[in-house]
Amino acid sequence: MTLDNARKFAEQALELARQAAALGEVPVGAIVVHQGRVIGQGHNQPRALNDPTAHAEIMAIRAACAALGTDRLTGCDLWVTLEPCAMCAGAIAHARIARLHYAASDPKGGAVEHGPRLFQQPTVLHKPEVYAGVGAEDAAALLKAFFAERR
Amino acid sequence: MTLDNARKFAEQALELARQAAALGEVPVGAIVVHQGRVIGQGHNQPRALNDPTAHAEIMAIRAACAALGTDRLTGCDLWVTLEPCAMCAGAIAHARIARLHYAASDPKGGAVEHGPRLFQQPTVLHKPEVYAGVGAEDAAALLKAFFAERR
Numbered sequence: 001m002t003l004d005n006a007r008k009f010a011e012q013a014l015e016l017a018r019q020a021a022a023l024g025e026v027p028v029g030a031i032v033v034h035q036g037r038v039i040g041q042g043h044n045q046p047r048a049l050n051d052p053t054a055h056a057e058i059m060a061i062r063a064a065c066a067a068l069g070t071d072r073l074t075g076c077d078l079w080v081t082l083e084p085c086a087m088c089a090g091a092i093a094h095a096r097i098a099r100l101h102y103a104a105s106d107p108k109g110g111a112v113e114h115g116p117r118l119f120q121q122p123t124v125l126h127k128p129e130v131y132a133g134v135g136a137e138d139a140a141a142l143l144k145a146f147f148a149e150r151r
Numbered sequence: 152m153t154l155d156n157a158r159k160f161a162e163q164a165l166e167l168a169r170q171a172a173a174l175g176e177v178p179v180g181a182i183v184v185h186q187g188r189v190i191g192q193g194h195n196q197p198r199a200l201n202d203p204t205a206h207a208e209i210m211a212i213r214a215a216c217a218a219l220g221t222d223r224l225t226g227c228d229l230w231v232t233l234e235p236c237a238m239c240a241g242a243i244a245h246a247r248i249a250r251l252h253y254a255a256s257d258p259k260g261g262a263v264e265h266g267p268r269l270f271q272q273p274t275v276l277h278k279p280e281v282y283a284g285v286g287a288e289d290a291a292a293l294l295k296a297f298f299a300e301r302r
Binding site: 046047049050051052053054058061062065066068069070071072073085086087088089090091093094095096107108109111114115116117118121122123124125 | 203204205209213244
């Protein structure tokens with residue numbers, strides 16, 4: 001992957017996070033990329049959908065699976081603006097995502113480099129390659145501004 | 152909760168697991184109970200739905216949230232025939248399920264008493280009461296028969 005492509009995908013996920021913020025949802029966005037093409041996207045919307053599982057990653061994975069007509073995303077990349085929680089990291093494993101790219105770290109809710117460190121568990125059924133940090137500052141600033149406004 | 156009620160709810164979850172098996176899906180079933188009434192149910196169907204997140208617990212939680220028009224299942228019980236995986240345990244925490252009842256243990260994929268032991272992590276955002284073992288033999292036998300047939 002070229003740096004230009006990495007920047008492009010990270011920016012697309014960030015744009016989805018901005019859309020979530022505009023709707024009053026925690027600003028996290030995600031896309032799934034297959035052979036260089038975005039085949040699924042999503043942002044947080046548990047409130048609008050009355051669905052606690054409606055995190056950005058889950059929305060993007062479900063959309064991508066629907067697009068490909070499969071329950072496995074072998075060979076796909078997932079780009080997300082925040083370190084996935086345990087639910088989403090579990091879904092990433094079930095979906096067999098090949099590469100996970102996340103922007104900001106999440107010491108409170110993250111389950112990749114924090115908390116249960118799911119992909120380092122001996123029982124994990126699939127482990128993507130993990131790349132962290134591309135676009136972290138923008139993604140973190142968006143989250144910070146969102147929560148500051150609500151305090 | 153009376154023993155009769157416990158038996159009844161465990162049996163309802165088991166019946167959903169049987170339905171999954173009949174459809175060729177891994178036999179796990181789940182229900183969500185609110186004030187003594189079943190408000191959501193589901194069984195595994197990732198293949199039929201092309202959705203790797205379509206585990207029994209996720210299906211039941213989404214249905215229950217839709218029924219109540221909320222993304223929080225405060226005060227609700229979730230009954231499931233198998234120890235939840237990390238994805239489902241995470242969803243249970245997000246949904247604020249009050250009490251989790253599961254039948255069979257899952258040393259390979261479970262994330263409650265095995266692997267990441269999600270509800271024992273210091274960063275977990277909500278921790279249900281956990282009751283394990285009611286109906287375990289029937290639930291485990293169903294899973295064993297299902298996988299034996301496919302080998």
